Amino acid sequence: MAKRKAIVNVRDCVACGCCIKVCPRDAITVPQGIHAKIDEELCIGCGKCAKECPASVITLEVLKQ
Amino acid sequence: MRQKKKWYDFLWIFSLTYLILGFFNILFAWLGLLCFFIPLIIAIVGRNKAYCNKYCGRSQLFSLVGGRFELSRKKDVPKWMKSKYFRYGFLIFFFAMFFLMLWNTYLVFAGVKNLGMAVTLLWTFKLPWHWAYHGTLFSDGVAQFAFGFYSVMLTSTVLGFITMILFKPRSWCVYCPMGTMTQLICKARNAARPQN
Ligand code: SF4
Ligand code: SF4
Ligand code: SF4
Numbered sequence: 001m002a003k004r005k006a007i008v009n010v011r012d013c014v015a016c017g018c019c020i021k022v023c024p025r026d027a028i029t030v031p032q033g034i035h036a037k038i039d040e041e042l043c044i045g046c047g048k049c050a051k052e053c054p055a056s057v058i059t060l061e062v063l064k065q
Numbered sequence: 066m067r068q069k070k071k072w073y074d075f076l077w078i079f080s081l082t083y084l085i086l087g088f089f090n091i092l093f094a095w096l097g098l099l100c101f102f103i104p105l106i107i108a109i110v111g112r113n114k115a116y117c118n119k120y121c122g123r124s125q126l127f128s129l130v131g132g133r134f135e136l137s138r139k140k141d142v143p144k145w146m147k148s149k150y151f152r153y154g155f156l157i158f159f160f161a162m163f164f165l166m167l168w169n170t171y172l173v174f175a176g177v178k179n180l181g182m183a184v185t186l187l188w189t190f191k192l193p194w195h196w197a198y199h200g201t202l203f204s205d206g207v208a209q210f211a212f213g214f215y216s217v218m219l220t221s222t223v224l225g226f227i228t229m230i231l232f233k234p235r236s237w238c239v240y241c242p243m244g245t246m247t248q249l250i251c252k253a254r255n256a257a258r259p260q261n
Contacts, residue, residue, distance in 0.1 A: 016238035017118030033114030033251030056141040
């Protein structure tokens with residue numbers, strides 16, 4: 001099965017941090033308060049952040065190797 | 066479940082108490098300045114949005130009522146609402162109204178206008194609020210500011226609850242003037258520094 005990872009559309013991210021609070025793996029940070037950043041190593045593609053994001057700027061995508 | 070709740074996950078209690086206190090004594094509205102200066106100081110000095118990301122009690126209230134209590138359709142916000150035009154436009158409008166409120170406060174301070182014991186909702190509807198007024202300190206202007214500031218806080222809470230119900234719980238964060246402003250400050254403050 002292909003692994004899916006969360007990807008942030010950084011242009012529209014409002015840096016609110018809702019995603020940080022729901023991530024079970026603590027994979028998300030908002031460095032410098034500009035936009036969210038997801039640690040691919042930690043992300044398990046559960047999609048919780050995408051559901052929570054009020055701006056709906058997170059998508060789950062299959063990463064090409 | 067994820068990591069254990071931290072102390073700051075309970076700051077919604079502060080936000081809720083604040084709103085309730087305003088019904089009893091309007092002078093408590095002054096406390097709301099904390100929700101103004103703390104995020105600004107964090108953004109300017111700390112160069113980050115830790116306030117939004119961790120401490121903001123109002124957004125916790127929205128995620129509690131909209132998320133835990135399911136009072137939300139959990140739909141995507143419309144595209145225009147997250148556009149830069151709307152977000153920056155709303156920020157400008159919000160501050161224009163804010164300065165108008167400060168100007169009114171000044172007029173009362175200066176004795177030009179009489180104290181208006183009303184809370185203005187959505188910049189339009191004047192709600193009688195005299196029951197929460199029990200005299201003031203120093204000058205009527207102190208109370209006028211309290212009425213004005215509470216109007217701002219109540220208006221943003223009402224808007225936040227409306228978009229919470231219509232869209233995702235924390236939809237307010239998409240166009241919250243404080244959030245937009247702190248993000249802009251962070252962009253400016255970090256512009257010259259490398260991303261890590
Ligand atoms: S919840 Fe969405 S808008 Fe908010 S910081 Fe995360 S990705 Fe950005
Ligand atoms: S998909 Fe799940 S694990 Fe990955 S960043 Fe989002 S919440 Fe965290
Ligand atoms: S965007 Fe506004 S409501 Fe949302 S967390 Fe930041 S200050 Fe609070």
